[in-house]
Amino acid sequence: MRTEGLAPDLGVDLGGIKLANPVLMASGTFGYGADYVDLVDPADLGAVIVKGTTLHPRAGNPPPRIVETPSGMLNAIGLENPGIEAFMDEHLPRLRAHHVTVIVNIAGESVDEYAELAKIIDGSIGVAGIEINISCPNVARGGMQFGADPGAAREVVSAVRSVTSLPIVPKLSPNVTDIVSMAVACQDAGADAISMINTLSGIAIDIEKRRPLLGNVFGGLSGPAIKPVALRMIYQVYRAVDLPILGGGGIASARDALEFHMAGATAVSIGTGTFVRPTLAMEVIEGVRDYLVVHNLESIDQIIGAAAR
Amino acid sequence: MRTEGLAPDLGVDLGGIKLANPVLMASGTFGYGADYVDLVDPADLGAVIVKGTTLHPRAGNPPPRIVETPSGMLNAIGLENPGIEAFMDEHLPRLRAHHVTVIVNIAGESVDEYAELAKIIDGSIGVAGIEINISCPNVARGGMQFGADPGAAREVVSAVRSVTSLPIVPKLSPNVTDIVSMAVACQDAGADAISMINTLSGIAIDIEKRRPLLGNVFGGLSGPAIKPVALRMIYQVYRAVDLPILGGGGIASARDALEFHMAGATAVSIGTGTFVRPTLAMEVIEGVRDYLVVHNLESIDQIIGAAAR
Amino acid sequence: MERVEAKRAVCVETATIIKNDHVGVGLWEMELAAPRIVAAKPRPGQFVHVRTVPADPRGNPHAHPLLRRPFSLYDVDMERSNISILYKVQGTGTSLMTKLRPRDLIDIMGPLGRSFSTPSQANGPFTALVVGGGVGIAPLVYLTRLLRQRGCKVGVLYGASTCGELAALYRLQQLGASCRCTTLDESLGVCGVVTDLLPQAIQALHPDFIYTCGPEPMMAAVARIAQKNNIPGEASLEAHMACGVGACLGCARKLRGSDAGYVKVCVDGPVFPIDRIEFEAGEKHGAEEATECEQRV
Amino acid sequence: MERVEAKRAVCVETATIIKNDHVGVGLWEMELAAPRIVAAKPRPGQFVHVRTVPADPRGNPHAHPLLRRPFSLYDVDMERSNISILYKVQGTGTSLMTKLRPRDLIDIMGPLGRSFSTPSQANGPFTALVVGGGVGIAPLVYLTRLLRQRGCKVGVLYGASTCGELAALYRLQQLGASCRCTTLDESLGVCGVVTDLLPQAIQALHPDFIYTCGPEPMMAAVARIAQKNNIPGEASLEAHMACGVGACLGCARKLRGSDAGYVKVCVDGPVFPIDRIEFEAGEKHGAEEATECEQRV
Numbered sequence A, B: 001m002r003t004e005g006l007a008p009d010l011g012v013d014l015g016g017i018k019l020a021n022p023v024l025m026a027s028g029t030f031g032y033g034a035d036y037v038d039l040v041d042p043a044d045l046g047a048v049i050v051k052g053t054t055l056h057p058r059a060g061n062p063p064p065r066i067v068e069t070p071s072g073m074l075n076a077i078g079l080e081n082p083g084i085e086a087f088m089d090e091h092l093p094r095l096r097a098h099h100v101t102v103i104v105n106i107a108g109e110s111v112d113e114y115a116e117l118a119k120i121i122d123g124s125i126g127v128a129g130i131e132i133n134i135s136c137p138n139v140a141r142g143g144m145q146f147g148a149d150p151g152a153a154r155e156v157v158s159a160v161r162s163v164t165s166l167p168i169v170p171k172l173s174p175n176v177t178d179i180v181s182m183a184v185a186c187q188d189a190g191a192d193a194i195s196m197i198n199t200l201s202g203i204a205i206d207i208e209k210r211r212p213l214l215g216n217v218f219g220g221l222s223g224p225a226i227k228p229v230a231l232r233m234i235y236q237v238y239r240a241v242d243l244p245i246l247g248g249g250g251i252a253s254a255r256d257a258l259e260f261h262m263a264g265a266t267a268v269s270i271g272t273g274t275f276v277r278p279t280l281a282m283e284v285i286e287g288v289r290d291y292l293v294v295h296n297l298e299s300i301d302q303i304i305g306a307a308a309r
Numbered sequence C, D: 001m002e003r004v005e006a007k008r009a010v011c012v013e014t015a016t017i018i019k020n021d022h023v024g025v026g027l028w029e030m031e032l033a034a035p036r037i038v039a040a041k042p043r044p045g046q047f048v049h050v051r052t053v054p055a056d057p058r059g060n061p062h063a064h065p066l067l068r069r070p071f072s073l074y075d076v077d078m079e080r081s082n083i084s085i086l087y088k089v090q091g092t093g094t095s096l097m098t099k100l101r102p103r104d105l106i107d108i109m110g111p112l113g114r115s116f117s118t119p120s121q122a123n124g125p126f127t128a129l130v131v132g133g134g135v136g137i138a139p140l141v142y143l144t145r146l147l148r149q150r151g152c153k154v155g156v157l158y159g160a161s162t163c164g165e166l167a168a169l170y171r172l173q174q175l176g177a178s179c180r181c182t183t184l185d186e187s188l189g190v191c192g193v194v195t196d197l198l199p200q201a202i203q204a205l206h207p208d209f210i211y212t213c214g215p216e217p218m219m220a221a222v223a224r225i226a227q228k229n230n231i232p233g234e235a236s237l238e239a240h241m242a243c244g245v246g247a248c249l250g251c252a253r254k255l256r257g258s259d260a261g262y263v264k265v266c267v268d269g270p271v272f273p274i275d276r277i278e279f280e281a282g283e284k285h286g287a288e289e290a291t292e293c294e295q296r297v
């Protein structure tokens, strides 16, 4: 159903981050943009959100780090990354050279670390925005404690806000009782947009060994299995908060992406879906465009939150 | 791999409820035991947990009430039920006549209603225990508010405890930040066992109508999709609380049930899986027995919590 | 009138596919060897609940889609113990069904639901008018077979968008029903929608009873016209289903005058008296409105 | 030595199944027309990442299982642009693969990973010893083909539980490799495990290089014996994979002396120098231990 000739506007503004189209690669699932380069030109994407980056290099968790589950997977990577300096020196220049819109996902072990990371990024050229990972369930320190408590989230976001004028996008954990209060706290603290959802905390068990399957015991559940939960949370936050939402969690088709837009997402992120179909992001961009054409819509804005009003 | 002759002990004690085998039908998925009677003899099951029962009859939510999702489904039944009196008069005698072990799932709109329901049941013969539904996400009043706050859960469980000596089993909602504190609150209030998990709150959107698909907008996600989350919560509660656990959420095979036992469940409940394979519960009983035989284990106790220690 | 209440003898059966053919625009017919279900004496209007993925002896409990799909009995061959369904490709489940080949195994459950009411000998001579739209014709074919076996006179009004969708026409004619068709593109029969023919057919046949299945606006129009003419009737409804046996309460629907609560389409239906159904809001349909064809003229 | 770094030219291809045959106990061989992957000049030791469900043009993005499955290139037919994989039925994905028939389409991605090192002309005469256990023989067959094409002398030690699992034996012999086999049940070749033969084979062949793939305890034993004899070598490792291209960091594994962190099996491997691998704790294997056969005697 591709309709040539007509060209609806796929551009969106995600809290000050101008995106040529609303499809982003989720943090931790597209490396630094180079791994899929034979299959996807990262410059064609709305943006690439790079792997969660910490102040110091991290080795990550012991294997096994992934296990498949029904319509999903658990991962317990443990934020393996070369640290912010190596990212700035090695990866960012390459991304910049390829005209990729880059959002850096940062993870600190303390409020100060978040601020320090943001300060380092603020001083550089070629970063369009910062995604603040307050939700990674796979590391002992940092991560979840900030994502589970509105007060702590407010602190982290405020600290980052105070050191950068780059657009900042806190990424929320779904493992909470009240997602709206988390989003409100981020809004109050000066966030420019909200990213959601990160993975659901889960485990799997090897019934022959009678032990947890993951080296880290706990992992993060991603993939189509979590889509209904992601949509619900986006719907709730869209109705309660004025910030644009970067929505994701289980997107596996253009239809899925449209559901996210209609629930309230200004842009969408694709993670696990890329592992299954490396070119999924491109198919989603095309499929969303087709939907707009077929339904005589001029821009994506006309469907954002359509089902949540 | 059926091995005749050997007969490991499948009996378990779920906080005072003696079960001939550890496989139960989850509330709301097996009606009052009569709907599947051509296919499954309810007397062969560990127990039947009947549909959530309220003080007064409830009509339930407007349709559509169900929608399929990847490896799962959303339901928004809205606790349609004929009320406790009709249950006691019409359904319970029939269940009793068929020698079914019956657990009644109760849902109140207030603490008092929970107590009143428990009092009515306490006075009757033929009920083995009470599952306290403090977690139904599909009703406006009652349900979730008790399931999201340890203080409220404690109140409900205490109130029920004070009026009955029947085994009481609060059923926890997974839509919380800290499942362990919910379980601890229930333990402190005198619960005999913990049932978990109820459904995850989710939505789905009709991209043609640009509206939520369910009449009630929000529904409860069940089925294999939620299994990793259920296992994680059971694992956490098993390590923190001394009560036996009735574990469920996405069980679709004997292998799944074994994972639940090893994560810490004394007994398991099957819901959505029955819709897919009506005889699943019987297959699970047989498959668990086979595992014990093949691994030379005499009783199910030997695997309960094996992966969580 | 005779009618089957739900759940006389439900069974789950691993049926063998005999044929699975593309029989019309978007339409497929699947014939299955299902001796256990046939032994339960299924009645017209009842349905089977089908796992759309191949039955796997090794068991793949997570195959997508998870839930079963309901399909009316299109025909039953009592002698060979075969059943047939006529299905339209809609989404994932029905797409997967088209991939199945003869000799493949498929997991079905049934017979389920309450059947159409049919006249017993005692009713004397009986004239039925059957009104089907699109794939809604499915339950009406087996119904027609039974009515004809009982010696009833059966008139059929059968509408679709185009003649390639009238997949059941030949079978209906073979059963000795007198059929009149409508298509929107005038490719066969009268140009228009099936309810355009209804007032005249009522005049001509004086039916004792009207049976209908098809899109809701069509059935709503049939119900209006039937009631205007004081003719009783029944319609087969659809609802999203999980269990199919009354256990999940997922298939709720309000009936007229049932403030008390919802009925379950799977066990209280899928067949309901037309005067009790509250049809879903939809455009007016057929006779009462200018049809596309008239507008074209 | 020549070696291919990962990702020279990865492509995703809807390949057509040419054959999919049951070739041994629990073993299947699938041949695929995959011109784009063949055009990327895949090398021995590289793998393809396979969606185990039939490729569906209508798209069923939720088909189970979701993730791709990695399989080594068992053989490549450059002329016909076909590739083969030899796979063992383990769980859901590999079970589903056995259901695929010639002409079905399947979604594969590759070639992926770093290949075995192979001698270039400049290395002069070269003797390779190839040690495979069970389905671990898969990458070693294509390797043997290449080594033989380059004029190398290739000795193969090939072990399995029983002769019905030695599915690659004929193909190896056709390639002109001298093969010795072991089975645990004495059904073919020497009774025992494949490493029982290794010390003697090293004496006889004086290999320049040892290549191995199989169960971890087997490869660990091969590594120990190779190192004791000062012979360099490489082994192909497995890890659970999601992306297969280095993006997810899911396939991490520690190498000896790499305190700095983990390597990625998908892009840093799957082939690694045997002296750098920290093998998974397992029982001692073969030569160093009494085997079942000896115990039986």
Ligand SMILES: Cc1cc2nc3c(=O)[nH]c(=O)nc-3n(C[C@H](O)[C@H](O)[C@H](O)COP(=O)(O)OP(=O)(O)OC[C@H]3O[C@@H](n4cnc5c(N)ncnc54)[C@H](O)[C@@H]3O)c2cc1C
Residues within 6 Å of the ligand: B067, B068, C047, C065, C067, C068, C069, C070, C071, C072, C073, C085, C086, C087, C088, C089, C090, C091, C092, C093, C094, C095, C135, C138, C139, C237, C238, C239, C240, C241, C270
């Ligand atoms: C009693 C009954 C009898 C039916 N008889 C027939 C028949 O004879 N021939 C025929 O072609 N169709 C029939 N249908 C409709 C048929 O069940 C749906 O077309 C089918 O479920 C669509 O499945 P899918 O996976 O292709 O669609 P998807 O859209 O992918 O399905 C998604 C979900 O929606 C449900 N769904 C979608 N459409 C319908 C619908 N119209 N009614 C109920 N559930 C739906 C599915 O069951 C599934 O849960 C009948 C429905 C009912 C309730």
Ligand SMILES: Cc1cc2nc3c(=O)[nH]c(=O)nc-3n(C[C@H](O)[C@H](O)[C@H](O)COP(=O)(O)OP(=O)(O)OC[C@H]3O[C@@H](n4cnc5c(N)ncnc54)[C@H](O)[C@@H]3O)c2cc1C
Residues within 6 Å of the ligand: A067, A068, D047, D065, D067, D068, D069, D070, D071, D072, D073, D085, D086, D087, D088, D089, D090, D091, D092, D093, D094, D095, D135, D138, D139, D237, D238, D239, D240, D241, D270
């Ligand atoms: C580089 C590489 C090359 C391989 N080459 C071959 C080959 O040529 N022939 C062959 O038969 N097998 C090979 N394997 C192993 C093969 O990938 C697994 O047997 C297969 O993934 C099992 O899938 P399943 O769905 O049947 O099993 P399941 O147990 O149902 O799979 C569940 C999950 O575990 C993973 N998994 C299970 N076993 C393994 C394993 N041994 N290694 C990695 N992941 C696993 C699956 O990918 C999946 O994510 C190779 C593995 C790797 C990493």
Ligand SMILES: Cc1cc2nc3c(=O)[nH]c(=O)nc-3n(C[C@H](O)[C@H](O)[C@H](O)COP(=O)(O)O)c2cc1C
Residues within 6 Å of the ligand: A026, A027, A028, A029, A051, A052, A053, A075, A077, A079, A105, A133, A136, A171, A197, A198, A199, A221, A222, A223, A224, A226, A248, A249, A250, A251, A269, A270, A271, A272, A273, D248, D249, D250
């Ligand atoms: C292998 C893997 C690694 C991930 N790493 C990160 C990370 O470093 N930082 C982060 O914020 N989210 C991380 N995530 C979460 C994803 O960015 C995304 O939020 C989540 O997977 C849900 O989307 P999906 O279902 O489309 O994958 C990771 C997810 C996966 C599967």
Ligand SMILES: Cc1cc2nc3c(=O)[nH]c(=O)nc-3n(C[C@H](O)[C@H](O)[C@H](O)COP(=O)(O)O)c2cc1C
Residues within 6 Å of the ligand: B026, B027, B028, B029, B051, B052, B053, B075, B077, B079, B105, B133, B136, B171, B197, B198, B199, B221, B222, B223, B224, B226, B248, B249, B250, B251, B269, B270, B271, B272, B273, C248, C249, C250
């Ligand atoms: C249709 C439906 C109705 C349900 N009704 C109830 C209910 O009345 N009370 C309750 O405590 N749980 C109810 N549940 C939740 C189930 O008992 C069970 O906890 C949940 O579905 C997870 O298990 P499963 O994945 O095996 O279905 C219902 C679930 C479904 C699918």
Ligand code: FES
Residues within 6 Å of the ligand: C240, C241, C242, C243, C244, C245, C246, C247, C248, C249, C250, C251, C252, C264, C265, C266, C267
């Ligand atoms: S489908 Fe479950 S009650 Fe009707």
Ligand code: FES
Residues within 6 Å of the ligand: D240, D241, D242, D243, D244, D245, D246, D247, D248, D249, D250, D251, D252, D264, D265, D266, D267
């Ligand atoms: S499988 Fe993703 S990095 Fe190796």
